[in-house]
Amino acid sequence: ILRGRAIDDLPAAQHDDLFYSLARVAAVQLAWRGEVGEARRRLEELRALADERGETWSYVVLRLHLCELATRAGDLDEAGLLLDEMVESTDDGLLIGPVYERCRALCAAYRGDAEAAERWASQTLAGTETAGVRWEWLEAKRARGVAALLAREPARAAESLGCVWEHCLREGVDDPGAFPVGPDLVEALTLLGVR
Numbered sequence: 001i002l003r004g005r006a007i008d009d010l011p012a013a014q015h016d017d018l019f020y021s022l023a024r025v026a027a028v029q030l031a032w033r034g035e036v037g038e039a040r041r042r043l044e045e046l047r048a049l050a051d052e053r054g055e056t057w058s059y060v061v062l063r064l065h066l067c068e069l070a071t072r073a074g075d076l077d078e079a080g081l082l083l084d085e086m087v088e089s090t091d092d093g094l095l096i097g098p099v100y101e102r103c104r105a106l107c108a109a110y111r112g113d114a115e116a117a118e119r120w121a122s123q124t125l126a127g128t129e130t131a132g133v134r135w136e137w138l139e140a141k142r143a144r145g146v147a148a149l150l151a152r153e154p155a156r157a158a159e160s161l162g163c164v165w166e167h168c169l170r171e172g173v174d175d176p177g178a179f180p181v182g183p184d185l186v187e188a189l190t191l192l193g194v195r
Contacts, residue, residue: 002172117144117150138163157185167179
């Protein structure tokens with residue numbers, strides 16, 4: 001899905017766990033494409049099924065996807081509730097650390113709280129240096145870029161967002177919804193007078 005290709009012809013996973021299912025991947029792809037209602041419906045169904053089956057890891061990942069979807073859709077109260085649930089759950093701290101921090105950074109950025117977004121992004125970036133988690137690093141850079149735009153610092157925004165853009169180009173991430181930095185990067189570059 002990072003390359004923006006259809007998954008309909010892919011063979012089903014040999015594993016029964018929902019984490020490995022094409023249904024989960026298809027729901028994420030819908031979220032990246034902005035099909036919020038259908039993505040939410042599918043992710044909720046999968047999360048309920050994971051809960052019913054006792055698949056803790058699948059449940060936790062699906063909750064994360066719902067949080068990401070809510071953030072992208074601007075439903076920041078829902079995203080905040082899901083983040084609170086992450087911290088309060090008995091899932092033994094699964095996905096706490098850089099994953100949680102970058103979600104908080106993006107929520108703060110889209111709420112317009114540049115200071116909190118920068119604080120959470122910095123915390124995420126520090127955590128990813130030791131853990132080597134590139135996805136979280138990219139998302140923290142995205143949050144930092146949005147925070148810089150909010151703070152009217154287009155050069156800093158262009159630097160952070162440009163890092164994500166360049167990574168996507170270099171690695172062949174062709175689905176613009178995977179790391180949606182394009183519009184914010186254009187805004188930063190426009191503010192800088194770059195053509």
